[in-house]
Amino acid sequence: xxxxxxxxxxxxxxxxxxxxxxxxxxxxxxxxxxxxxxxxxxxxxxxxxxxxxxxxxxxxxxxxxxxxxxxxxxxxxxxxxxxxxxxxxxxxxxxxxxxxxxxxxxxxxxxxxxxxxxxxxxxxxxxxxxxxxxxx
Amino acid sequence: xxxxxxxxxxxxxxxxxxxxxxxxxxxxxxxxxxxxxxxxxxxxxxxxxxxxxxxxxxxxxxxxxxxxxxxxxxxxxxxxxxxxxxxxxxxxxxxxxxxxxxxxxxxxxxxxxxxxxxxxxxxxxxxxxxxxxxxxxxxxxxxxxxxxxxxxxxxxxxxxxxxxxxxxxxxxxxxxxxxxxxxxxxxxxxxxxxxxxxxxxxxxxxxxxxxxxxxxxxxxxxxxxxxxxxxxxxxxxxxxxxxxxxxxxxxxxxxxxxxxxxxxxxxxxxxxxxxxxxxxxxxxxx
Numbered sequence: 001x002x003x004x005x006x007x008x009x010x011x012x013x014x015x016x017x018x019x020x021x022x023x024x025x026x027x028x029x030x031x032x033x034x035x036x037x038x039x040x041x042x043x044x045x046x047x048x049x050x051x052x053x054x055x056x057x058x059x060x061x062x063x064x065x066x067x068x069x070x071x072x073x074x075x076x077x078x079x080x081x082x083x084x085x086x087x088x089x090x091x092x093x094x095x096x097x098x099x100x101x102x103x104x105x106x107x108x109x110x111x112x113x114x115x116x117x118x119x120x121x122x123x124x125x126x127x128x129x130x131x132x133x134x135x136x
Numbered sequence: 137x138x139x140x141x142x143x144x145x146x147x148x149x150x151x152x153x154x155x156x157x158x159x160x161x162x163x164x165x166x167x168x169x170x171x172x173x174x175x176x177x178x179x180x181x182x183x184x185x186x187x188x189x190x191x192x193x194x195x196x197x198x199x200x201x202x203x204x205x206x207x208x209x210x211x212x213x214x215x216x217x218x219x220x221x222x223x224x225x226x227x228x229x230x231x232x233x234x235x236x237x238x239x240x241x242x243x244x245x246x247x248x249x250x251x252x253x254x255x256x257x258x259x260x261x262x263x264x265x266x267x268x269x270x271x272x273x274x275x276x277x278x279x280x281x282x283x284x285x286x287x288x289x290x291x292x293x294x295x296x297x298x299x300x301x302x303x304x305x306x307x308x309x310x311x312x313x314x315x316x317x318x319x320x321x322x323x324x325x326x327x328x329x330x331x332x333x334x335x336x337x338x339x340x341x342x343x344x345x346x347x348x349x350x351x352x353x354x355x356x357x358x359x360x361x362x363x364x365x366x367x368x369x370x371x372x373x374x375x376x377x378x379x380x381x382x383x384x385x386x387x388x389x390x391x392x393x394x395x396x397x398x399x400x401x402x403x404x405x406x407x408x409x410x411x412x413x414x415x416x417x418x419x420x421x422x
Contacts, residue, residue: 007184009359011177027342040192041342042351066352068188070337077184 002034002072004050006060006081013081021074022049023067032069039069045124048081059084061128063121087129096122140405143398147391154387160224161380168313168373171277175310175366182363185356189326192345192352194336201349203292203357206325207301213248214269214300215239216291216323216361218307218368219257221274225372226379228308228316229256235318236306240266249300251290253365269294277369279362288358295324307364308371314378316371323360326353 004021006013022031024046032039048060065078082088099118102110193204217236219229236257240248249267252258258271270290272283294300303324309317341348 007181009178009181009362012180025342026347030342037340038337039340039342040188040348042348066188066348068191070191070339075184075188077181077188 001053002032002036002074004074004076006076006078008078008080013078016050017053018050018074019053019055020051022047023076024048024062025067032067032074034072036069036072036074038071039067041067043067043076043078045121047124047128048076059128059132061087061125063124064117082125084128084132087125087132089126089129092122092125092129096126140398140401143394143401147394147398150387150390150394154384154391157380157383157387161377161384164225164373164377164380167277168370168377171366171370171373172310172313175363175370178363178366182359185352185359189352189356191337191339192348193326195339195345201346201353202296203324203353204326207298210301211247212300213243214251214291214294214303215248216251216303216305216364217253217257217261218305218364219252219254220368220372221255221276223256224379225376228372228375229254232306232308232318233257233260235320236261239304239306239320251287253368275365277373279365284358284362284365288354288361291324291361292354292357305361305364307368310367310370310374313374316374319367321364323357326356 001017001019003015004018005015020031020033022029023041024044026042026044029046030041043062043065045061045063048062050058050060052058060081060083062076062078062081065076065081068075068077095118099115099122102115103112103119215236217232219232223229233256245266249269250257250261251270251272252261252268253272253275255273258268258273262268272287275283291303295303302322304320305323306318306320309319311317
């Protein structure tokens with residue numbers, strides 16, 4: 001068991017005791033168990049899975065940030081995060097359309113890295129939401 | 137009679153003013169509540185981000201990012217000053233401008249330039265002919281993420297292009313609605329965040345420390361500016377609320393005093409009239 005705290009720029013999102021987590025690291029998904037070595041990694045948009053002491057899974061859509069492991073204390077600094085049930089699918093769909101439109105337009109003022117990051121974030125939310133719907 | 141009418145008019149005018157200050161107090165209180173919860177709920181992230189940076193800077197053999205690099209010779213300094221757009225907020229602007237002036241005293245005019253947030257600071261220092269690099273007016277307690285990014289990018293760009301060699305932020309830290317503290321912090325270089333002496337934590341880095349810094353530092357800078365703005369906004373509302381509440385109280389006292397005077401005058405006018413009537417009657421009898 002170790003402590004997981006998730007903070008976003010707006011608030012402390014969650015603090016909980018967990019058995020293991022699986023997080024979307026920039027080099028691929030990585031798992032953290034108790035007594036993991038100190039680690040710092042950047043996160044990319046993806047699914048964050050936390051298992052509590054009864055191995056109950058909780059899933060979140062995270063859109064990037066940092067993860068720090070130090071002495072059985074895991075801190076996730078998330079850019080933004082929602083639990084599976086709280087994903088606003090309409091908003092994600094709209095964001096996706098908007099970002100795609102921006103990428104397609106030939107306007108030289110478009111910030112391409114930013115727009116493609118928006119696409120990735122929106123796709124991530126949609127994908128996670130779909131997997132949740134299928135399971136129901 | 138003239139005096140009595142004059143006093144009645146004063147009472148009415150003070151009453152009107154009191155209504156206004158009361159309304160302003162209530163508005164400020166509502167805004168303060170929002171701003172306070174915003175600043176308090178975003179503090180944990182800011183602290184954690186800062187801790188992360190501190191831990192990282194302790195790692196030996198880090199190829200340092202240029203933002204960390206202390207300039208050997210400081211030719212030009214930049215002060216990022218946060219004031220408010222509106223007045224009537226007690227000593228809020230006076231305090232921070234005073235502090236800014238005592239900071240500026242140490243520099244010659246061509247050795248420093250300012251970036252001001254808020255009308256009050258801009259107007260004051262423009263009149264005194266200090267160099268103002270950029271101004272941000274009319275934020276009114278709201279700041280868009282794009283605006284925040286452009287502010288931060290401007291600061292970083294000035295620093296990296298060697299137009300300025302140090303950047304300081306001067307803002308008002310929110311402690312509670314009646315207390316705030318003018319705070320001066322060095323923003324760039326970030327050297328001050330480095331902690332010497334403490335033992336290095338042997339972290340595993342993924343993908344590698346340079347890439348982490350590349351993502352972390354812009355976020356850290358934006359967050360720092362954002363926090364300074366949030367703190368200032370909350371302090372401004374707190375200060376305005378306190379100022380308006382004491383103004384309301386003062387008006388109350390003034391009304392009481394004036395009412396007392398009015399009643400005394402009225403009383404003496406009546407007595408005088410009675411005396412006149414009585415003495416008139418006496419004269420008739422005589």
